[in-house]
Amino acid sequence: MSGDWAWQQADIIASDPSNLGSTFVPVILGSDKTTVSVGTGNNEYYPLYASIGNVRNNVRRAHRDAVCIIGFLAIPKTIKQYAARDDFRKFRRQLFHSSLAKILETLKPGMSQPEVACFGDGHYRRVIYGLGPYIADYEEQVLLACIVRNWCPRCLSPRGNLDEDSLCRCQEHTEALVNRTAPGVLWDEYGIVGALVPFTNDFPRADIHQLLSPDILHQLIKGGFKDHLVDWVEKYLKHIHGTSEAERIMDDIDRRISIAAPFAGLRRFPQGRGFKQWTGDDSKALMKVRSLEVPP
Template sequence: MFLLDRSPSVREETSPEAMSREPTPGESVDGGTSRTIHPVVNGRTCDAHGNILPQDAPPTPLPPRSAQDWSPYSGRVAFELADLLYRVEQMPASNIKLLLEYWAADLVKHGESPPFSSAADMYDVIDHTALADVKWESFSLSYSGDRPDSDVPAWMNDSYSVFHRDALSIVHNMLGNPDFKDNMDYAPYRETTHDRQRRLEHFMSGDWAWRQANMISQDPAAANSSFIPVILGSDKTTVSVATGQNEYYPLYCSIGNVHNGIRRAHRNAVAVIGFLAIPKTNRRHANDPAFRKFRRQLFHTSLGRILQPLRQWMKRPEIVRCADGHFRKLIYGIGPYIADYPEQALLACIVQGWCARCMARKDELEGGISLGRTREHTERLVSDFELGQLWNDYGLVGDIVPFTNDFPRADIHQLLAPDILHQVIKGTFKDHLVTWVEQYLKAEHGEVKSMEILTEIDRR
């Protein structure tokens, strides 16, 4: 059942030196504000070998490319043909197959062949085109735990496919997009106004990014690097079509370096990075503890597999050319995960009804101070208590390992961010405030009069 080693986690603390270091003042920016860049994780530019360049050094020029270099295409004819069939005509694969077969039959007498051997060959070359969308891949997972001697549930024998794109390539595309060159921050910073008021605007100006940089800076190899927080989000959705209801489980990805306006403007700063599997069973087995455990672990195992390409560059820097043409040493990290409450409970491995960030019970929220949840504290609880006590007394699903435990500096309790649509707009306004107003009107004016008032509100 996707058993993962629950080895003791390494406690990562910020050194007193890193916390007390006063960053050197940065440049003055508009509106009378001043900016200080993190003193170690400062986004300095470098060459392709990682050697730090002077502050005013121009970008490293792109290597020259021959006018006859059409790679990965065999030549100009192959490129023009692919563009015509795939982009201009959007020809079905079956027709492309016939066209290439006729072409090959005519050329065989000359001992030659067409630019592509098949439609699949053409699609493969298109997928390897520089600046193209990252191609889709898939892997399959299945249940590997104990099975009953008879009447084995179908879900135990099924294979679950997860479709995804390479996470590192997706992030590279965002970092190298020249459209973002004037709207990207490569290092955490603190911005203050002329009257010493803190100004929070873009993601990298926040405290979380600065704290992550403090942790990264404990490694001498991280000097003059850039921090790239990978923001994630997922939400199961149902799409209505003429043939019925289709469920999809998309996983989204962005980076915290691009400015807020770019991310909200649908300018390729947010990408679908995967489609997660949705295991199903009949009503008889829907509440089976084994099925519920499998469903949770399938979710976390899938996330870990999809994000695995980023892991090796979370402790040591990767040298990448960025949107402004400069090379930088990049260190990645799992950033905030945006999700509604049911998804937060699944991510944090907590019991529904408990808080994913603290230990407070829902009926003890007023007047008390509650202990915040942390990865280290959860690990200690799991090692000291049995599953039933973890569930009842601490709201923990103790036999599931969060995917963040496989990545450095990642604490799922610190990373959870609210889903603005479901938890603020829909949750607070519609489900709470509007419902309360409707109940108040009925209690104050009666059923008939309250409907008249609500109709007038809707009209306005």
């Protein structure tokens, strides 16, 4: 999907004769608020990462500085009396977008007119920059897309029926709704927070709804496998067989996991899948083991 998007961006850039022969360089962004508790006293950090789309995967995965931290976003705080007020929540969310726009503004001239840059092979080329995919988990996507929690950041499906066919969100449609619709209707019927302005509005060819990319760790590995598949199977067994029989079946599943034969690249789980804190590596390793199990 990101490849199709890049071709579409290249077609738009090539429509200007002055840009012919230029290389499109999409700037990939990512952010995720985290808490560091080991030896630092539970300090909160909000790192902003950046990369470009013209790097091969073998370079990106070899830790050759293809991904780097370009800033730490502010985390505004206040006393409990004002923490839940609408004006403070609006200020906190808009500060996030304003900070991104300020950090990325040095790239703005190169998004309209070609700039000469030296590539890794030593050759100089004319490049056109553009905001590329923004990798974020759902909490970040809600903040980036300026939508109401539990709504989809990519389409207008109502949160009570996400399987319904509906139109995709886009910048032009959102701006038209904000200009002609009351804030209460925007919130209830479209899931849009009309008081916020996305940072992408300051840049050419940038639509935040098109740029959002799923976080593989949180939304696929931990979300799709652990939080959905594993938990769903456990709830299904309790619903069908009752708590006692479901626990017996889950114990049998743990036994099957624990006796998996050793193999290169396959991690063993002597205690089954019953551990408290799941990491991304735990989930990926357990996915391999579960795929090898033979159903009873």
